[in-house]
Amino acid sequence: MNKLIVGNLVHRPLRSMISAFAVAIEVVMILSIAGVMFGILNGSRTQTTGIGMDMIVRPGAGGTLANLSAAAADIRVADVLRGLPHVQVVAPSNIKLTVSSNVENIAGIDFATYNALRPFVFLEGGPFQQPLDVIIDDLQARSGKGTRVGDKIKILGKDFTVCGIVEHGKGSRKFIPLTTMDDLDGTPNRAALFYLKTEDSPKFQEEVRKEILATDGLGDYQVQTAEEYLSMLTPEHVPAFNIGLRVVIGIAVVIGFLVIFQSMYTAVMERTREIGILKSMGAGKIDIVSVVLRETGILASVGVILGVGATYVLRSVLHNRFPTLSFQVTPGWVAGAVCIAMCGALLGALYPAAKAAAKDPIDALSYE
Template structure:
């Protein structure tokens, strides 16, 4: 029976290849969308953690989604926070979500206080020397033909000079002076968030209480960085799970329909062959098993091709877009494999049952 299954696939190479490619596309869609979405989310978590702050505070109306809130607070709030007990560093930042060549957060920073949170590790160059200076990380510098200190760079439709290149992992990939950021986007003297460094993280509750007790700060949201990072999950991201499930659902439907069409047509074409098998004593279970084995073999070939192609896509994207986070995990490879295999088997189930239900006499008389 196994030889018969393989023979059927080899006898119809074009249909077999189309089915394999359909399953491969299903796997690629599932893995790629999951890798991109989780890569963006987890990449942001890693970079936010790398800032080096212990706490973050912002006006209550602002969002925890870094970059999507406007600059709603005065930079002078930093002067109110610095004298509080246990607070050693306060760094105001103005973060702007930019949708230029890529979707990214541009950080407007006060260099000294931001450096005090956790020092930049400069690969070349150094701090801002002028209002139109920018600092970029090594991934951004490697993009395209490569950038070096002194080169011009377009940020927020404005030409900056690269003053320094730093190791990646400090919140964003591009940093400009906070005053320049305010002038460019019309938020002069404003900040989106205030990052705090404490003498001891154990004092976070006391600092939170002090901030809330400060006149004018009652409505500010205050979180430890651990609390902020724990909120960056798919369940708390608007539309994250909806988008992920929609794409996965479409991918499963594609695989299901192609396998269904392929197996249904194959069963119709092999009516006489099925009649011969049943007249020789093949049971309904044996007929169903043969059809399901055939679809299973197609699915396995498609899954292997899809996984290999996804790794190829990841390598290509990393070469073309080094700043892009593409997180391909074993967990999602297993999920994609199970979904594709289940979709293929369910797609073949009705054709298999239809084949098993054929009357052997009618099947033998079929032309």
């Protein structure tokens, strides 16, 4: 039987390759969309953690996520927050989402206080010297075809000079002076949020929260700990994240299912006489079903191996071409993609297998 199964696959090499490639494409689709979507989300969590803050304070009208907030707070709120007990550092900031050449966050910061949360690690250059200076991280520098200190890059319609290149993981990939961002936005002396570093964190966080909300003018502000904010960066809290992921996975499963179904159905029709011979020699329905499903299992296994391998190659290519792109392939998602692809392929082969098993041996032998 094993030789028969292998012989059947080799007899139609083109169809076998197309079926295996269809399963491979299914696996690549699942792993790539999950890798990019979860990579961006987890990358955002890592970047936020790297800021070094313990708490975030925002105006009540701000969005759920920091990059959806407008610069609605007076910068002088920072002085009020610094005067509260157990508050060590207050760093006003503004985060602007841009969609010019690509989607990215530009962080407007007060360098001294932002650096006090967790110091930048400079690989080249140093802090801002001029209003139109920009600090970029090493991944952003690589993605810009080797951007160096002194080079010009366009941000928010203005030519900025790269004054420093830092290690990545500090909240954003591009940093400009907060005053410059406010001037470009036409909102002088404003901030979207305030990052706080508290004494002996997290011991006094609840006390600080109560003090902030009890302060005149700050009663309607949102006050979150770093853990509370990071808990919002999950698929459940990102609009349409899970829906988009399920849609792509569903499309991938349908592609794999239909190709396997068509391939095995055609194979069964072409082998009608062979099935009749097998039945006349004593093969039962289970034996016939087993042949079809085992053929499918081999095709799906080859496709899964190709798909997983192609995904890692794709990740390597994308990392080299787009260093700032987060593409995470996790063992859990690899296992999930393998199970989905194998189950989809076997389901696609069930009807052809049942049809083959139901054939009457007399009719099959007389089939031309």
